[in-house]
Amino acid sequence: MSVFAVRSAPVFVGASILFAALAGGGCIGARIVYPVLATPEERLAFEAAGPADLQTDVLQVDSMRVGGPYRVVAGDLLSFELPPEVGVETSAAEQDTGATSVTIKCRVKETGTVLLPMVGEQHVLGKTTGEIEELLARALHAPERLLNLPNVVVTLAEYRTVSVAVTGAVNKPGLHELRSDHLSVMGALMAAGGIKSERGAKEIRVIGKDETGQTTSRSVSVHLGEIPLGDVALRGGETVVVEPPSDRAFSVIGLVKRSGVFPYPAPRRYNLMQALATAGGVDESAAPRYATIYRVKADGGVLGATFKIDGATLGDGSNVLIKDGDVIAVDHTQGSWLRMFISQVFGFRASVNLSPSTSPTL
Incomplete structure (x- = not known):
């Protein structure tokens, strides 16, 4: 199989005319793209994109409580701070010398109640500490002795x-x-x-x-x-x-020898060229020069970036790392289609090597 190189502008013009004529006649069925390489800024954004990691933020757990303010459950130990004027009698162990209040601790029963002196059983299950304070203040209020509702403070001594x-x-x-x-x-x-x-x-x-x-x-x-x-x-x-998540994988479609989904087990890390090699390499008759990687961002959007994969700029494809879920598309450009057309019609492979100033999209 012979190989010839198309280098001169006149030949390129002729090839372009041939391409235009075939396209106008409906002979080109493959999708033709006109690649635009990613800028340095776009490449940085692309490399930073990817699925978000799940992390448990210990500092934010309190703000993530289910159902808003905490509500008492059976088994909680409550501390009740009562003013002396309510007349509650306690043991020396329950009252500090010289204290201006009386502290009583009670554990919430499975029935959802607590047993307190003076007021007996009080249902506190499902209530906030503020609601319990209001409940007990009204229960302890004795109009013949107290002009106002007593000041009751309820805290959770033990969850x-x-x-x-x-x-x-x-x-x-x-x-x-x-x-x-x-x-x-x-x-x-x-x-x-x-x-x-x-x-x-x-x-x-x-x-x-x-x-x-x-x-x-x-x-x-x-x-x-x-x-x-x-x-x-x-x-x-x-x-x-x-x-655990499903096994990692990436997909390769287009002008490669084996399109499909390929396993990408951790901790393996492929660059673009290695991923294409996993798919058997690119189609030799088309000799594509570009590949586009599509990547899912953390917000669910899709970001695409195009890279050169031809020998002259091998480092471009070697420096970009593939991430889990990436889709690599090697589409036809005008140049790759012409090379494949010449190979299929004339029986040999054509290498269209034009400088970037002549045609950046072949």
Whole structure:
């Protein structure tokens, strides 16, 4: 098979006329692109793009509580600070010498109540500390002795703790004790040291039992590393299963010998030229000079960048790294189509080597 080089402008003009005539006659069925190389700024933005990592921010857990203000649950230990004028009698162990208030601690029963002197059983389950303060102030108010409502201060002395199992792609799988104010999927992930995989998780499943004792399973979708915090509250006793992501892969389409999806197992790192080699290399008769990589950004958008892959600028394709999920498209340009046309019609391979000043898109 002979190889000839088209170098002169007159020959290029003739080739362009041939291309235009064939295109006008409907003989060209392949998609023709006119590549524009990425600028340095565009390349930096492209290299920074990619799926977001899922990270558990320990400092933000308090702001991620499910359901807003904390509401008391059975098992919590409450501290009640009462003024002496309400007439509550306490032991010396419960009252400090010289104190201006009386402090009583009570644990919330499974029935949701606490037993307090003077007022007896009070239902506090599901209430905030502010709501409990108002409830007790009205219950302790004795108009014959107190002109105004007494000042009652309620604080959480001890949160109830429950066990939640976390398994799968986390750094510390196992059984973890969670405080009642951290009973959520995010709290469980924090206790387990966060998701292990650098790519986040494919899915999070919460397995537990309902009121009738039947096993239930809920799925928490993971979208680009963000866990929706709605409807992921836990009650204790559940198992949180963090499903690892699917195997990494990239796709190659267009003027290559084997188009398809190729596995890309960690920690392997390919550049553009190595990825094309995985696809068997480019079509020799077309000898394409450009490849475009399409990449999903963290916000879900798609970013594309075009790179040279011909021998004269091999470093361009060798310096760009492929990421999981990338799609590499080697499309026809005017030059690659002409080379393939000449090869198919005349039976030999043509090398169209034109300087960039003559034709930057061949």
